[in-house]
Amino acid sequence: MKICVTSVPVTDQDQALDFYTNILGFIKKTEVPLGEYKWLTLVSPQEQSGVELLLEPMAFEPAKHYQDALKEAGIPWTSFSVDDINKEYTKLCKLGVKFSITPREAGNVIIAVFDDTCGNYIQIMQQL
Template sequence: MIKISLTSVPVDDQDKALNFYTNILGFIKKAEVPLGEHKWLTVVSPLEQSGVELLLEPMAFEPAKQYQSALKEAGIPWTSFAVDDIKKEYERLSNLGVNFSITPREAGPVMIAVLDDTCGNYIQLMQEL
């Protein structure tokens, strides 16, 4: 059986991303291993500390930079995170200064909102209805 253990989000600044993903979104730093000018830097959900790790991947590959930029310009989120109460998260994050390109709205069987992670990406929040 195969399971997902790691996924990644490209970031333009790993330290800024670590601050945003931990102090704003609420993830917990799992690993930080220096690798030359960058590092292997992962965060996890406080609810699943042995679960899927999110690699805050340095944006060092030019074609990847172009892809990240094209997604953002098109308004397409890089990835999606599940939340229990999207309106509550939207209020909490808005009060912390997070900018949203899409405020909470129904989208079929889910509610979604899309935020700017300040590191080059839109991230979708999703609540199952």
């Protein structure tokens, strides 16, 4: 068994697509219209046949409360791995990304947390 798709809830799929592709550098893999929303997945440019990230429309009210509670508590929805966190942090700051936690050591990793503009905090991490 392996993970093939994971999701992040988003308040606006088009805004999320723009942020996750043009700012974070993911590549759109699948876009299938499903009524008001779409099945919209992205992949890492380094692993284009790897795990897909589904930009899940935030259409279920209890899920919205959960998303809000996580963000209010400062808890990231998910984590992405990077090779050089300081380089990534600098690049994203130049692109206007707002960080709630700047790069800092946490055990055997360095982490940073940013706002994805779509309702979530996202953590990036680098293994030490």
